[in-house]
Amino acid sequence: MNPRYDVAIIGAGPGGTTTASYLAQAGARVLLLDKAEFPRDKTCGDALSPNALRILGDLGLLAELKNFGFRLNGVRLVAPDGSDLVAAIPQKPGLADHLYIAPRFQLDNLLLQHAIASGAEFKPAFRVTDVQVEKRQVSIVGKNRNSASQFSARVAVIAVGASISLLERVGLTSTPPKFALAARAYYDDLPRLDDLLEIRFDGVPLPGYGWIFPTSATSANVGAGFMKKSPNLPSTARAVLDQFLSHHPIKEKLSTGQRAGPIKSYPLRMDFATAQTFGERIVLVGEAAGLVNPFTGEGIDYAMESGQIAAGVLTRQLESGDFSLSTLRIYDKKLRARFHSLFVWTMRMRNLYMNEWLLTPLIRAANRERTVEKTILEVLLAYRNAIQALAPNTIFHVLRNWA
Ligand SMILES: Cc1cc2nc3c(=O)[nH]c(=O)nc-3n(C[C@H](O)[C@H](O)[C@H](O)COP(=O)(O)OP(=O)(O)OC[C@H]3O[C@@H](n4cnc5c(N)ncnc54)[C@H](O)[C@@H]3O)c2cc1C
Numbered sequence: 561m562n563p564r565y566d567v568a569i570i571g572a573g574p575g576g577t578t579t580a581s582y583l584a585q586a587g588a589r590v591l592l593l594d595k596a597e598f599p600r601d602k603t604c605g606d607a608l609s610p611n612a613l614r615i616l617g618d619l620g621l622l623a624e625l626k627n628f629g630f631r632l633n634g635v636r637l638v639a640p641d642g643s644d645l646v647a648a649i650p651q652k653p654g655l656a657d658h659l660y661i662a663p664r665f666q667l668d669n670l671l672l673q674h675a676i677a678s679g680a681e682f683k684p685a686f687r688v689t690d691v692q693v694e695k696r697q698v699s700i701v702g703k704n705r706n707s708a709s710q711f712s713a714r715v716a717v718i719a720v721g722a723s724i725s726l727l728e729r730v731g732l733t734s735t736p737p738k739f740a741l742a743a744r745a746y747y748d749d750l751p752r753l754d755d756l757l758e759i760r761f762d763g764v765p766l767p768g769y770g771w772i773f774p775t776s777a778t779s780a781n782v783g784a785g786f787m788k789k790s791p792n793l794p795s796t797a798r799a800v801l802d803q804f805l806s807h808h809p810i811k812e813k814l815s816t817g818q819r820a821g822p823i824k825s826y827p828l829r830m831d832f833a834t835a836q837t838f839g840e841r842i843v844l845v846g847e848a849a850g851l852v853n854p855f856t857g858e859g860i861d862y863a864m865e866s867g868q869i870a871a872g873v874l875t876r877q878l879e880s881g882d883f884s885l886s887t888l889r890i891y892d893k894k895l896r897a898r899f900h901s902l903f904v905w906t907m908r909m910r911n912l913y914m915n916e917w918l919l920t921p922l923i924r925a926a927n928r929e930r931t932v933e934k935t936i937l938e939v940l941l942a943y944r945n946a947i948q949a950l951a952p953n954t955i956f957h958v959l960r961n962w963a
Pocket of ligand 1: 571572574594595604607608686721726783825826828846847857858859863
């Protein structure tokens with residue numbers, strides 16, 4: 561008997577819903593499952609890069625995004641010593657010269673409704689506990705509230721974000737990845753904010769950063785994230801956020817504000833360089849493949865772009881009926897061609913620069929040298945490989961600004 565669905569997608573975050581939209585638009589029978597009821601919140605900084613806007617534009621969702629998203633036209637980087645760099649978003653052909661902050665409660669629901677309108681069938685409150693690979697299909701086993709249930713499909717896409725229990729179950733993580741930890745809260749009634757994405761390296765343990773991402777002229781998503789690299793560092797993201805919030809400039813900035821809702825924390829996986837991305841009749845999309853930028857912690861655009869790539873590969877495989885490991889490897893090859901070097905060098909850049917000795921001279925050098933400013937911003941936006949930030953010319957300017 562033929563399976564009822566062509567593709568079962570587990571997880572309806574940006575990775576899963578983008579994959580679902582493109583596959584359903586190409587005519588595939590798509591089942592999309594999520595353990596949550598929607599709309600649902602996702603702990604995030606809510607920042608959408610120009611590349612995320614490009615894919616949202618391709619899906620035809622920019623007009624709706626503008627109904628709830630807040631446009632930012634530049635970036636403010638604050639060094640550990642409190643000095644700062646304010647810069648416009650650099651121009652890149654085909655990409656917007658601005659960012660959006662879009663609360664995930666609304667963004668993820670917009671993407672989900674688009675996947676459903678494209679033809680995907682959505683089942684909420686379905687927690688997948690296993691994916692069993694059989695000769696001609698996969699069986700997706702799980703629980704809908706308390707009742708056990710299962711579905712069959714020709715191939716599965718796992719897009720479960722940073723949660724690794726299902727990946728462990730199906731044997732697609734060999735060693736537990738190292739997670740970064742981050743926490744955020746929303747604030748209302750703030751004094752008028754600039755239209756800038758504010759990333760701060762003061763008041764937090766490094767490697768890590770705190771942020772103030774405006775969701776309107778008087779409200780913001782405020783958070784902090786870090787890599788726990790030494791036992792002396794705080795053990796929770798909540799403790800790091802508390803430290804950031806009590807840091808003098810932040811305390812002052814938020815003093816008239818009201819916290820709206822609880823502080824929430826969640827891990828991030830940034831290990832794409834060594835992560836598995838596929839298995840027999842299974843592909844991994846988004847953060848389930850470790851696709852979160854190791855310097856910025858940004859994962860929405862990577863989730864969407866990997867979903868777009870997966871949908872392209874799977875559409876061809878649905879036509880040919882060939883789901884052998886060697887054909888699924890095409891997906892891994894495409895992902896590696898696009899992201900591997902970027903992740904390896906961004907990780908090296910984080911290891912070199914994200915400390916109190918080099919961040920201050922780096923930001924000072926970017927203020928004085930237009931080429932350094934351009935390099936830093938383009939690397940942060942992943943327009944350029946981070947190898948540029950480690951080039952002798954950049955290091956020369958950083959060392960000149962050390963004193
Ligand atoms: C505090 C914080 C701040 C961040 N800030 C930013 C930012 O500003 N910009 C940015 O681009 N990125 C940011 N990120 C990263 C970003 O949130 C993620 O990388 C992104 O959400 C990954 O998308 P995804 O679709 O892969 O997974 P997710 O968005 O995590 O979606 C996974 C989905 O799978 C579902 N699921 C999980 N397990 C199961 C299961 N067993 N059965 C069924 N369903 C399941 C979940 O309910 C969820 O809906 C931040 C992350 C954190 C923690």
